Amino acid sequence: MVALALFAGGLRLTLSFSRYGLDPRLAERYVTAAGIVGLLGARLWFIGENWSDLSGDLFGALTSSAGFTFYGGFILAAISVYVLARRDGTDIAKLCDSLGPCLALGYAIGRLGCQLSGDGDYGVPTSGFWGMSYATGVVPTPPGVLVYPTPLFESAIALGVLWVLSKVEVSSTVLIGRFQRFGLYLVMISFERLLVEAFRPNPIVALGMSEAQLIALCLIAGGGSLLAYGRRRPHPAS
Secondary structure, eight states: HHHHHHHHHHHHHHHHHHHOOOHHHHHHHHHHHHHHHHHHHHHHHHHHHGGGTTTTOOOHHHHOOOOOOHHHHHHHHHHHHHHHHHHHHHHHHHHHHHHHHHHHHHHHHHHHHHHHHHHHHHHHHHSSTTTBBBBBSSSSSOOTTOOOOOHHHHHHHHHHHHHHHHHHTTOOSSSSSSHHHHHHHHHHHHHHHHGGGGGOOOEEEETTEEEHHHHHHHHHHHHHHHHHHHOOEEEEEE
16 A cells, blocks of 8 residues: 555656646656655654554564554655755745645555554544444454544545645646645645544643644644745746
8 A cells, every 4th residue: 555655646746747847757756755765754753652662672663564653754755855856956836836636645545554454543442333343453453342443534534635635736826826735735634633633542742632633733833834925926937
């Protein structure tokens, strides 16, 4: 599913690059770099968060088939793509605004991988009809316990985000300022995480929220700032 997410994301980014007047041949390079560095960042962030539960087994933690934290991968992947874009002379604003649909699609597919593997991203116990068992997952639920299938919730919402961003991308009047469409992506995908985290058993860090929720709030604020920043700064003609 990770490979499928990278492949589909690369194809979607190629389409966006064409629409923004960027070289479509660069899309595969950026997605490959972001994928490799992002996986490493996601794993390292997870290890840092859960080191006390890993019994000091660094090698086992690095090579496990489960254990990734999205925000760790997002941060390192963003840095790697920025460095490549600066080297290639790519317009950073157009690059960022073209990334939203690619990232939303990749996230939707990646969360399906979490669902299929049962890697611990599921929610708290529930008695509702939507409850699922992950008793055979990589991080199994106790026998007979049903939990919220939060990876499915996230995939569905991410596809909705993709639909909205795709509509905005082809518009010549909606959010045409620099970084505005990337700001919209950050707001929507972070709001999704803020909501879904309420159904997960993650520890509370501060203000009654988990670490992921606090980061989501910061990204919502950052996305809102980009939306405001671009109001009077339209993209130059390609």
